[in-house]
Amino acid sequence: MIKFYNVSKIYPVDVRALNKVSLHIKPGEFVSIVGQSGTGKTTMVKALIGEERIDEGKVVVGGWDITDIKENEIPILRRQIGVIFQDFKLLPKKTLFENVAFAMQVCNGSPSKIRKIVPQVMKIVGLESKINRYPFEVSGGEQQRATIARALVHRPKILLADEPTGNLDSLNAHEIIELLLRINRFGTTVVLVTHNREIVNGLKKRVITLDNGTIISDQAVGKYIL
Amino acid sequence: MLISLLRVVKFSIQDIYRNIWLSLVTIMILILSLFTINMLLVVKVVGDTAVEAIKEKIDINLFLKTTAEENEILALKAKISNLSEVKDVTYISKTEALENFKNKHTDNPEVLEALKILGANPLSPTLVIKPRNLENFDSLINSLNAFEDQIIESRNFANYKVMLGKINSITEKVYDAGLVLSAIFIAITLLVIYNSARVTMYTHRREITIMRLVGASKKFIQMPYLLSSIIYTFIGVLIIMIVFYLFLRLLQPYLEAFFVGYNVNLINYFFDNSLKIFGTQFLVAAVINVLASYLAVRKYSKV
Ligand SMILES: Nc1ncnc2c1ncn2[C@@H]1O[C@H](COP(=O)(O)OP(=O)(O)OP(=O)(O)O)[C@@H](O)[C@H]1O
Ligand SMILES: [Mg+2]
Numbered sequence: 001m002i003k004f005y006n007v008s009k010i011y012p013v014d015v016r017a018l019n020k021v022s023l024h025i026k027p028g029e030f031v032s033i034v035g036q037s038g039t040g041k042t043t044m045v046k047a048l049i050g051e052e053r054i055d056e057g058k059v060v061v062g063g064w065d066i067t068d069i070k071e072n073e074i075p076i077l078r079r080q081i082g083v084i085f086q087d088f089k090l091l092p093k094k095t096l097f098e099n100v101a102f103a104m105q106v107c108n109g110s111p112s113k114i115r116k117i118v119p120q121v122m123k124i125v126g127l128e129s130k131i132n133r134y135p136f137e138v139s140g141g142e143q144q145r146a147t148i149a150r151a152l153v154h155r156p157k158i159l160l161a162d163e164p165t166g167n168l169d170s171l172n173a174h175e176i177i178e179l180l181l182r183i184n185r186f187g188t189t190v191v192l193v194t195h196n197r198e199i200v201n202g203l204k205k206r207v208i209t210l211d212n213g214t215i216i217s218d219q220a221v222g223k224y225i226l
Numbered sequence: 227m228l229i230s231l232l233r234v235v236k237f238s239i240q241d242i243y244r245n246i247w248l249s250l251v252t253i254m255i256l257i258l259s260l261f262t263i264n265m266l267l268v269v270k271v272v273g274d275t276a277v278e279a280i281k282e283k284i285d286i287n288l289f290l291k292t293t294a295e296e297n298e299i300l301a302l303k304a305k306i307s308n309l310s311e312v313k314d315v316t317y318i319s320k321t322e323a324l325e326n327f328k329n330k331h332t333d334n335p336e337v338l339e340a341l342k343i344l345g346a347n348p349l350s351p352t353l354v355i356k357p358r359n360l361e362n363f364d365s366l367i368n369s370l371n372a373f374e375d376q377i378i379e380s381r382n383f384a385n386y387k388v389m390l391g392k393i394n395s396i397t398e399k400v401y402d403a404g405l406v407l408s409a410i411f412i413a414i415t416l417l418v419i420y421n422s423a424r425v426t427m428y429t430h431r432r433e434i435t436i437m438r439l440v441g442a443s444k445k446f447i448q449m450p451y452l453l454s455s456i457i458y459t460f461i462g463v464l465i466i467m468i469v470f471y472l473f474l475r476l477l478q479p480y481l482e483a484f485f486v487g488y489n490v491n492l493i494n495y496f497f498d499n500s501l502k503i504f505g506t507q508f509l510v511a512a513v514i515n516v517l518a519s520y521l522a523v524r525k526y527s528k529v
Pocket of ligand 1: 040041
């Protein structure tokens with residue numbers, strides 16, 4: 001589903017954020033990516049959604065070589081990959097429903113489709129009773145769940161979560177991880193970038209450890225080793 | 227497709243209304259710009275009218291001897307009419323000249339009294355010559371000076387050419403100044419439009435980030451802002467039409483006082499040509515503004 005071949009990314013001036021990274025993530029996998037701050041985890045996520053161009057190597061997503069993706073193809077790629085970040089990036093003046101609907105509106109989703117899909121994804125993330133609340137009226141965990149709902153509206157094959165629990169207490173964090181696992185059970189490939197040792201160790205899933213832009217460990221049932 | 231279009235319109239209106247102050251400033255500057263441009267047009271129309279008015283007034287009086295016979299005069303008139311520089315010649319006989327004179331001085335009893343005391347008609351018959359055009363005014367004067375006819379009493383050739391030159395140069399100077407002013411205002415407008423598009427993009431950066439992340443196309447992200455600039459232009463032109471109408475209403479009495487007896491009606495002029503004038507302004511301004519905002523938006527909407 002995701003393949004990196006000797007991928008390097010060099011930011012100006014001379015920051016090697018990724019250094020000859022090769023990895024292969026199969027469809028339906030749940031993979032955690034860990035590593036110290038500034039080791040290139042977010043850069044990997046950005047390379048996957050075409051936000052950053054890599055300088056060496058090749059990136060393939062779902063059989064599609066996106067290394068030299070054309071600008072007008074990037075939206076097509078992004079509709080196949082859901083992304084969640086640490087900061088929730090909800091629009092404060094829109095209700096949770098409107099926030100999720102917004103993602104479909106801006107991608108030419110028809111009103112009938114929006115009316116059908118938004119409640120579905122809201123139900124998946126367990127927010128069906130709070131759809132008409134504004135972001136400031138719900139907890140951080142619920143806000144993050146709304147962004148997950150938003151990431152799901154295009155029914156992506158891949159869900160990238162870059163420190164989705166970074167701003168949450170452990171209880172809320174746990175719920176988010178449970179949700180990601182549930183989404184993974186539906187067949188979506190999930191890539192979780194995290195700093196949280198407890199979470200990683202509790203998952204008992206594949207763990208890829210990055211250090212200084214290189215993979216230093218890749219274990220099928222991994223532990224947080226740093 | 228239609229739904230996308232509607233959403234672009236909706237986002238655009240939201241954009242204008244959420245940044246209402248910025249929108250108002252943008253429209254204000256646009257109006258200033260359009261105002262100077264339209265002033266330029268006024269200067270041009272008034273200048274042209276002034277020149278036309280003076281051209282109308284320019285005629286050459288050839289005063290003839292009081293003793294000249296009617297048939298001699300008509301022969302001379304025919305000869306002058308044949309000159310290529312002449313548009314037409316009117317003959318004013320002694321009696322007509324006297325009538326004109328009396329009419330002109332009805333409220334001046336002393337003059338009329340003096341005329342009565344004089345008894346006989348002291349006025350000369352006159353040939354009023356209108357030049358065909360002003361370029362060969364000089365050659366016309368030369369030709370007239372060359373006429374050796376003993377019935378010619380005097381030749382009064384006031385130099386209108388100097389006056390016309392002056393008016394032309396004043397109009398040109400005002401016009402040039404207006405052109406510079408317009409250029410400045412247009413430059414300012416472009417900067418303002420460019421900048422407000424940038425500020426708008428900045429205030430909407432979160433929305434734009436989300437749009438990009440969830441896979442909105444670049445076109446869809448940019449379109450609302452481009453549409454906004456078209457809407458600004460439209461509102462600007464609409465307001466300038468009203469403002470300028472009011473302005474012309476204020477100006478009209480002064481113009482009428484200045485050009486007594488001439489038909490200078492700028493309101494009518496603008497009214498008759500409104501589609502051409504404001505339509506062109508709208509189209510040109512819209513194109514320029516869309517370009518300016520495109521430049522601003524393009525930088526921020528890179529996917
Ligand atoms: N736009 C950029 N320009 C220049 N350098 C950058 C840029 N983005 C990231 N970097 C650098 O690249 C390296 C990797 O950054 P990245 O964001 O991928 O780290 P990370 O592993 O996600 O860190 P964190 O855990 O703190 O989020 C860092 O040294 C960072 O300073
Ligand atoms: Mg990061």
